Amino acid sequence: MKLFYSDASPYARCVRIFIQYYKVTEIDEVVVDPFANEEVFLRSNPLGKVPCLSLNDGSSLYDSEVIMRFVDAKYGDAELFGEQYDDWTNQCHFSLLKGMLDSAVALRQEQLRAEEGLRSDFWTARFEQALLRGLKQVEQLGLVNYQKLTAQQVILVCLLDYLDFRHPQLLWRNLVPALEIWHKKIAIKPIFTMTSPH
Ligand SMILES: N[C@@H](CCC(=O)N[C@@H](CS)C(=O)NCC(=O)O)C(=O)O
Known part of the structure; x- marks a missing residue:
């Protein structure tokens, strides 16, 4: 494959x-x-x-x-997605994180449009706000409290690293200190550092 x-x-x-x-x-x-x-x-x-x-x-x-x-x-054996198959709340938490990734990538596309003089302040603010609200929600949901790695945690590490990579101006650490503490510990594990964005 x-x-x-x-x-x-x-x-x-x-x-x-x-x-x-x-x-x-x-x-x-x-x-x-x-x-x-x-x-x-x-x-x-x-x-x-x-x-x-x-x-x-x-x-x-x-x-x-x-x-x-x-x-x-x-x-x-679906270990990372775990019980999500018949747990709609859990499925929705995954959708929340995936939607945040969509907003982060769309925000990047807006940045690139600046070079063509087409960047929209409206969409830039909308994607940023969705990300900031989403981060707050993710912190409140306690998705980082599971000791065993979950699919949601994988997507969350990818999201936070992508924010550092493409959107450092968002200063997400100021907004969600619990996520910062978690990210600091987990993102340095080889399974994540091997694929750091560049
Ligand atoms: N929903 C898709 C999104 C994939 C996506 O947007 N990938 C971007 C790179 S981050 C891409 O290939 N963009 C090229 C394009 O939009 O034409 C997924 O989850 O795989």
Whole structure:
């Protein structure tokens, strides 16, 4: 199997952490620039987005959540997603974090539009506010209190590192001190540092 990814993509990073966690050796990681529109990549994912997992039978899996669930089910008996299958509240917490990743990436796209003179103050503020409200909510929910690693914690590390990488101006640590303490301890573990965004 082949995982198309880019080093900067927080979605692809989540998948790569799952792969590391289960020490999967059957998946080769292939760097791709999604904006280069390479034929072989677009044939695997018509959306042109990373991550995309090309399976041995020629079919593909996307988006990141589907690939994460696939890896979790195939190699770990759904250990990282745990009880979420029939726990709608838990599912919603995952959606909250995934939505925050969407806001963080959309905020980055707004920054890039500045170069074309197209950056919108309205959308910039809207994405920032969604992120700040979401962080508060994540802290209150106590998602970091589980001792055993969860899918939600994986996505949270990817989100916080991505904020440091692309949006240091957000100063998220001032807003959510409990998340800062947790992040400081967990983000230095090899399973996370191996895929730090760059
Ligand atoms: N919902 C998708 C989002 C993936 C995504 O937006 N990836 C970005 C990189 S961070 C990308 O490939 N962008 C290229 C594009 O939007 O055309 C997922 O969870 O995998």
